[in-house]
Amino acid sequence: ETGVTQTPRHLVMGMTNKKSLKCEQHLGHNAMYWYKQSAKKPLELMFVYNFKEQTENNSVPSRFSPECPNSSHLFLHLHTLQPEDSALYLCASSQDPGREETQYFGPGTRLLVL
Amino acid sequence: LAKTTQPISMDSYEGQEVNITCSHNNIATNDYITWYQQFPSQGPRFIIQGYKTKVTNEVASLFIPADRKSSTLSLPRVSLSDTAVYYCLVGAHGSGNTGKLIFGQGTTLQVKP
Numbered sequence: 001e002t003g004v005t006q007t008p009r010h011l012v013m014g015m016t017n018k019k020s021l022k023c024e025q026h027l028g029h030n031a032m033y034w035y036k037q038s039a040k041k042p043l044e045l046m047f048v049y050n051f052k053e054q055t056e057n058n059s060v061p062s063r064f065s066p067e068c069p070n071s072s073h074l075f076l077h078l079h080t081l082q083p084e085d086s087a088l089y090l091c092a093s094s095q096d097p098g099r100e101e102t103q104y105f106g107p108g109t110r111l112l113v114l
Numbered sequence: 115l116a117k118t119t120q121p122i123s124m125d126s127y128e129g130q131e132v133n134i135t136c137s138h139n140n141i142a143t144n145d146y147i148t149w150y151q152q153f154p155s156q157g158p159r160f161i162i163q164g165y166k167t168k169v170t171n172e173v174a175s176l177f178i179p180a181d182r183k184s185s186t187l188s189l190p191r192v193s194l195s196d197t198a199v200y201y202c203l204v205g206a207h208g209s210g211n212t213g214k215l216i217f218g219q220g221t222t223l224q225v226k227p
Contacts, residue, residue, distance in 0.1 A: 103160070
């Protein structure tokens, strides 16, 4: 148990659906992240939030829309996804967004787009 | 950002010591070296971090030579539960830092009975 929870753990959606992934951290951290991990590929950073402000958007398509209402919660809103978006979506948090800072990852949401 | 190179896979047996070496020839002065472990369908988990020489914690040791162009993660007496993917990352701290960790392919360690 890392102190970072994600819901749902598994999600199947059609290309026309709208769904949201939720992440919550109970560590009092100030920075939160979304990563994507496709099969047989390295983790890819998607978004970084620091004190609720987005500080990094790693050229992510607009069909992925992040939201960070406070430092403890992070959402990823999904709309008109493609089958190639099927992946494990991981949320992480750290005390501050420094690269020497340990990032604590949630268990991920396994997403399948049909 | 410094690029890292590590073996794609390694095999070991229970009870053996496992050493995984990572090359990072372009490591910068401010870069730290961090290792994460990932089990299937789970998020990566921090193992150890160091800047130079040797660091040891309850899980592993990290050896960093003087030139810092490589590092070796040492796992003592592995068990079946250590079967996982191990990632070596380098990153700097300081102003303008965005927390951008760059994960490579990692090393898949298979521990056999």
